[in-house]
Amino acid sequence: GAVVSQHPSWVICKSGTSVKIECRSLDFQATTMFWYRQFPKQSLMLMATSNEGSKATYEQGVEKDKFLINHASLTLSTLTVTSAHPEDSSFYICSPGGEQYFGPGTRLTVT
């Protein structure tokens, strides 16, 4: 089946710093990328949707200037958490194309 990778799988950063998360679809191309976050013991919540080469569309309540999404190619998308704070600590999951494929997730811990 299709393979989706995320890097890093786990990152710890200090408050105020920025973190970049990469999502790659290794054997297929995806025009649309979905980014979710999952707080402990909660469900996945959609953060934003991006189409390759276009600006991302953010869900209500998600700060577009804080969560920067780049979808420059059909196999790579990045999510940058800028000026991270402890409340941003979460599990971030990408989904290239949606529905069928999800990345293994990146656990972000902000201290």
Add this chain to the structure above:
Amino acid sequence: AQSVTQLGSHVSVSEGALVLLRCNYSSSVPPYLFWYVQYPNQGLQLLLKYTTGATLVKGINGFEAEFKKSETSFHLTKPSAHMSDAAEYFCAVSGPLSNFGNEKLTFGTGTRLTIIP
């Protein structure tokens, strides 16, 4: 707007017993329905999905789910639980495919399944 309700945040069953995880949905358009499994520190894995047609959907690992429009339900079942089934299960709903061929998902809050030896 769409929503999903999963009844029971925790379900425990004995090994070999029937597994039943409940999911009810709300959707203003004909729904596409999904069940996912998530093992600790891993991403989601699609178990099965319903789009159109046959209302009883068979998935991987022996799971199946039945779409009941009159009850707005999409419960997940497995006749005989195995220890390896212990995980978190999420029900999700989406609308019909958008022009891009995909649609965003709305997830339920999840049900943690524990298997008792």
